[in-house]
Amino acid sequence: MLKMKKISETYDSRVFTDSGDYFGDVEDAIVQGNKVSGWKIKSTKNSFLSKVLGSAKGVIVPHQLVKAVGDIIIISRSAVPSSGIDDGDDTE
Numbered sequence: 001m002l003k004m005k006k007i008s009e010t011y012d013s014r015v016f017t018d019s020g021d022y023f024g025d026v027e028d029a030i031v032q033g034n035k036v037s038g039w040k041i042k043s044t045k046n047s048f049l050s051k052v053l054g055s056a057k058g059v060i061v062p063h064q065l066v067k068a069v070g071d072i073i074i075i076s077r078s079a080v081p082s083s084g085i086d087d088g089d090d091t092e
Contacts, residue, residue, distance in 0.1 A: 003070075012025050013025065016074055018074055018075070018077055023041060024042055024043050024047045026041060026073060030060065036063045039060065039066065039073070040059075041061055043056060061079045062079075065078060065079040
């Protein structure tokens with residue numbers, strides 16, 4: 001069964017990658033017409049984004065890269081900005 005959720009209920013939800021890394025928290029949703037086109041994810045302490053972005057406040061993740069929305073939000077690993085940080089993933 002499909003469960004409906006108000007966008008405002010997603011604010012401050014924790015965002016994780018599909019590989020289990022804590023990515024950040026939802027700050028806002030970008031709505032065009034009657035569809036969500038993207039999500040503003042804020043960099044929070046101890047998140048993957050804070051390690052990659054440094055002093056930047058966050059990123060916008062296109063909605064196509066969101067895999068699930070519920071108590072948490074799961075995004076595709078391809079949404080993660082590339083960096084020189086070794087994240088332990090040895091795939092090249």
